[in-house]
Amino acid sequence: MARILDVTVEPARAAAIRRTRPADAGRILRQRPLMVLGGAILLAIGLLALLAPWIAPHDPTELNVIDRLRPPGGDYWLGTDAYGRDMLSRILYGGRVSLFVGVSVALLSTVIGLAIGVVAGYYRLADAIVMRFMDGLMAIPGILLAIALMALTKASLEVVVIAITIPEIPRVVRLVRAVVLSIREQTYVHAAITVGTRFHRLMLRHVLPNTVAPLVVQATYICASAVLIEAYLSFLGVGTPPEIPSWGNIIADGRLYVQIAFWQVLFPGVFLALMVLSINVLGDGLRDLLDPRLARRM
Amino acid sequence: MWAYVARRVLAIVPVMGVVAVVVFMLLHLSPGDPAAIIAGDQATSEDIAAIREKLGLDRPLALQFVGWVGRLLVGDLGSSIFMNRPVLMLIGERVEPTIALALATMVFAICLAIPMGVVAAWKAGSWIDQLIMTFAVLAFSLPVFLIGYGLVYGFALQWDLLPVQGFVSLRDDPRGFVTHLVMPTMTLGLVYTALLARMTRGTMLEILNEDYVRTARAKGLGRTRVLVIHALKNASVPIVTTIGIGVALLIGGVVVTESVFAIPGVGRLTIDAVLQRDYPVIQGVILVVSGIYVLINLVIDLTYSVLDPRIRY
Numbered sequence: 001m002a003r004i005l006d007v008t009v010e011p012a013r014a015a016a017i018r019r020t021r022p023a024d025a026g027r028i029l030r031q032r033p034l035m036v037l038g039g040a041i042l043l044a045i046g047l048l049a050l051l052a053p054w055i056a057p058h059d060p061t062e063l064n065v066i067d068r069l070r071p072p073g074g075d076y077w078l079g080t081d082a083y084g085r086d087m088l089s090r091i092l093y094g095g096r097v098s099l100f101v102g103v104s105v106a107l108l109s110t111v112i113g114l115a116i117g118v119v120a121g122y123y124r125l126a127d128a129i130v131m132r133f134m135d136g137l138m139a140i141p142g143i144l145l146a147i148a149l150m151a152l153t154k155a156s157l158e159v160v161v162i163a164i165t166i167p168e169i170p171r172v173v174r175l176v177r178a179v180v181l182s183i184r185e186q187t188y189v190h191a192a193i194t195v196g197t198r199f200h201r202l203m204l205r206h207v208l209p210n211t212v213a214p215l216v217v218q219a220t221y222i223c224a225s226a227v228l229i230e231a232y233l234s235f236l237g238v239g240t241p242p243e244i245p246s247w248g249n250i251i252a253d254g255r256l257y258v259q260i261a262f263w264q265v266l267f268p269g270v271f272l273a274l275m276v277l278s279i280n281v282l283g284d285g286l287r288d289l290l291d292p293r294l295a296r297r298m
Numbered sequence: 299m300w301a302y303v304a305r306r307v308l309a310i311v312p313v314m315g316v317v318a319v320v321v322f323m324l325l326h327l328s329p330g331d332p333a334a335i336i337a338g339d340q341a342t343s344e345d346i347a348a349i350r351e352k353l354g355l356d357r358p359l360a361l362q363f364v365g366w367v368g369r370l371l372v373g374d375l376g377s378s379i380f381m382n383r384p385v386l387m388l389i390g391e392r393v394e395p396t397i398a399l400a401l402a403t404m405v406f407a408i409c410l411a412i413p414m415g416v417v418a419a420w421k422a423g424s425w426i427d428q429l430i431m432t433f434a435v436l437a438f439s440l441p442v443f444l445i446g447y448g449l450v451y452g453f454a455l456q457w458d459l460l461p462v463q464g465f466v467s468l469r470d471d472p473r474g475f476v477t478h479l480v481m482p483t484m485t486l487g488l489v490y491t492a493l494l495a496r497m498t499r500g501t502m503l504e505i506l507n508e509d510y511v512r513t514a515r516a517k518g519l520g521r522t523r524v525l526v527i528h529a530l531k532n533a534s535v536p537i538v539t540t541i542g543i544g545v546a547l548l549i550g551g552v553v554v555t556e557s558v559f560a561i562p563g564v565g566r567l568t569i570d571a572v573l574q575r576d577y578p579v580i581q582g583v584i585l586v587v588s589g590i591y592v593l594i595n596l597v598i599d600l601t602y603s604v605l606d607p608r609i610r611y
Contacts, residue, residue, distance in 0.1 A: 136316020140588045143550030144568065148324055148580050151572040153335070228441060232554050235443055238572045251443055255558075258447055259455055269444035277439035284435070 035285025041278040045271065049095030058086035060093040060245045069261045079263040081253055090245040091268050097157065097246035098227045098275060104161045105168060105226035106219040112165070113172025114211065118203060120173060121180025131177070134170040142167035143229060150238045160239050164226050175218055179211045213290040220283035224276050231272050247272045302603055310592050317588045318370065321581045322363055325353075336379060336575050349379065353578075375582035380574050385582035389564060395465040396563035398475070399482050400545075400552055406487035407494055408541065414491070415498020415537075416525060422503060430495060437492035442551055446485040446558035453481060463560040482559045486551045490544060497540040501533040508532075535602055542598040545591055 029036050048055070057077070064084030072079040078087035120130040137145075149163035183189055189206050197205075233239025234248025242249055247268040254264025325332050333350035334341070350356050354365065369376070375385040418430040454462040460481055466474035505511060506529055514528045553565030564583060571579035 132312050133316055136313050136320060139313050139317050139592050140320065140584060141546040141549040141591060143553060144584055144587060145320075147553070147568060147572055148321075148584055151575055151577070151580055152324065152327060224439070228439075229550075231441060232550070236554065236557055236569050238569060255443075255447070258450065262447075262451055265443070265447045269441055269447070272441050273439060273444055276441070277436065280435060280439050 032285050032288070034281055035289075038278040038281030038285065041274055042282060045095055045275050045278070046099055048092055049099045052089075052092040052096055056086075056089035056092045058089040060085065060089040061243070062086070069257065071261070072263055072267075078267045079261065081250070081261075081264055082257060087250070087263065087267055090250055091247070091271055093245045094247040094250055094268060095271065095275075097240055097244060098230060098272070100157065101161055101164065101230040102223040102227040102275075102279070105164045106223035108161065108165045109168040109172055109222055110215055110219045113169045114176050114215065116169070117173040117176025117211075118180055118207065121177040121184070121207075122199070122203075127177070130173070134173050137167070138170045140167070143232060146229060146233060147236070147238055150233065155239070155241050157240060157244065160230055160233060163233070164229050168222050168226070172215070172218060172222075175214055176211055179214065180207055183207050183210055217283055217287045217290060220279060220286055224279035224283065227272070227279065228276050299603075303600060306596065306599055306603070310596055313592055314589065317585065317592075318367060319363075321584050322366060324581060324584075325577045326359065332577070336577060338575070352379075370585070375585065376578040378571075378579050379576050381576075385578050386586075388567060388579060389582060389586055392562060392564045392567045394467060394563075395561045396552055396556070396565065398465075398468070398479060399486065399555065399561065399563065400548055402479050402483040403486045403490055403548060403552075404541070406483050407490035410487070411491045411494030412498055412530075412537070414495040416502055416530060418495070418499040419502030419506060420525060422499075427499075431499070434492040434496045434499075437488045438496075440488065442485055442489065442554045443558050445488055446481070446555060449481045449485060450558075463558075465559075465561045465563070478559075482555050482561065485558065486548070486555045489551055490548055493544055493547065494537070494540065498533065498537050501536045502529055505529045505533050535606060538598055538602070542595045545594055549587060549591065 052060075057075075062085060064080070066084065067075075067080050068082055068084040070080040070084070072087075078091065080086055081090070116130060120127045145167045146163040149166060150159065153159055183206060186206075189202070192202055192206060230239055230246065231248035231251070234246045235252045236248075237252060239248055240246040242252075250268040251265050254261065254268075258265055331346070331350075333346045333353065333355050336353075337346045337349050354362055357365075366376075373386065375389075377384050378388055381388065414430050414434075418427040421427050450462055453460045461474075461478050464478055466478050468475045511524060511528050514524045519528075552563070553568065555561070556563045556565035557569065564587070568580065568583045570576075571583070
């Protein structure tokens with residue numbers, strides 16, 4: 001974990017980096033076309049999802065029995081489902097669910113994991129207890145734990161977010177704890193402690209800045225996996241409530257008609273794959289950018 | 299040696315202890331009365347009282363936990379609320395398809411991923427490396443059901459080569475067993491292959507930079523010999539460790555794949571249990587699956603400590 005220290009930047013150097021940033025940014029973007037492409041696709045999907053209420057051609061829940069199972073074309077660009085609902089509108093609205101779940105899970109698990117990780121890394125006594133608990137939590141396969149958590153109460157979007165967040169937390173805690181443990185041994189931290197720096201100031205000035213880079217990368221990967229897991233849970237019937245159009249729900253509805261109306265599985269599936277892929281590519285790019293040494297290992 | 303084995307085996311006690319606490323608390327963390335949730339919307343207060351008594355929910359929490367762990371230790375995972383049969387027996391009936399799928403996927407992925415990772419590392423930066431890595435990133439992001447239904451559409455519906463879905467027991471019909479397993483294995487295998495290929499490449503890259511690999515090359519050993527005997531052998535510890543940790547991902551994938559192909563495995567059992575809020579079954583499945591996951595990783599660690607003495611120190 002010592003490699004994470006590479007992102008430690010002295011104040012003077014940080015200022016220098018800040019000054020050269022515009023030029024650097026241009027070079028970075030030219031050198032990483034894939035990352036730019038990933039970011040662009042993600043931005044496009046995000047915008048489509050956010051603007052869904054204004055750009056969707058139909059009401060995503062409007063039933064229209066005469067137009068059921070229409071193939072793509074005409075008034076329905078991506079066809080209709082078994083109830084005659086417009087697929088394009090449903091997919092656009094479904095993007096909102098994925099976006100919401102991905103961003104919420106990434107933020108929540110990072111913030112909670114950061115808080116727990118800092119405490120575990122700093123206080124020896126808490127460390128032993130917290131890490132034992134995290135080891136145990138990690139022994140339960142993530143999707144299985146999320147499925148079980150969904151059984152706790154009536155399904156809603158918030159419950160889905162919580163059920164996906166909990167299994168992701170231990171990985172963040174481990175990462176943050178490792179950073180805190182290595183930072184604690186740095187001379188400048190010893191110096192800061194010696195001159196009587198308070199805990200919260202120590203964390204804010206010295207520890208948190210060092211966790212930012214690895215956490216941003218980790219949060220990106222968590223976002224991708226959360227989007228995928230939400231779709232899996234909904235597909236399995238234990239995720240987002242069926243009346244909300246989410247990509248997993250649309251695919252679950254369409255699976256019965258794969259033979260005669262493949263578009264019901266294909267289109268939401270492609271959107272899902274594109275979104276997850278672009279987040280992952282963005283994550284790989286950020287990792288290379290923020291921590292070149294880590295990049296070589298993967 | 300034995301001290302290491304003992305230490306490593308003892309280390310799983312707290313891990314499984316935490317798993318047990320989490321699984322136990324699953325039922326008690328639910329907001330509201332667990333007995334009422336299990337009973338459902340149409341239950342009368344007598345139904346709820348009956349369930350409460352049956353599950354011992356009327357006793358103090360600590361007492362419930364001690365009693366529950368005590369029964370676990372003698373292999374009693376409780377009984378399903380809806381099917382009124384022992385959970386262990388229910389899992390036992392569903393275990394064949396799940397294990398068959400998981401094992402087939404693993405073999406498929408290992409056979410594919412290790413050569414891919416080795417070649418990519420050896421030709422690092424070349425077009426073939428980029429091709430393999432593009433595949434790895436792509437396959438890792440593809441949702442299981444997109445691959446699954448894609449294969450079904452092609453191989454089963456269009457060309458009629460393989461059965462659309464379902465599972466046949468090995469004992470009943472070995473041929474049907476294989477044909478029913480081909481598509482699920484490929485579906486799940488692609489995701490797992492992507493993960494392993496990436497890991498193999500990363501580890502091999504590091505090792506190919508080591509001094510002893512340069513020495514082996516310098517003394518004129520053949521390409522295959524250097525790659526397999528010198529590099530891959532040393533890369534195997536992190537690779538096999540990844541395979542072990544990846545089992546968690548595999549289990550999640552198995553649940554989804556079982557659903558795509560209507561395979562009556564442990565995944566189906568879990569989903570049905572969640573939909574009916576059959577808590578003893580949910581708890582039992584999580585305990586057993588997590589236990590198996592922990593054991594697999596224990597066995598991997600111990601095997602390596604025997605084969606590679608460096609690990610013991």
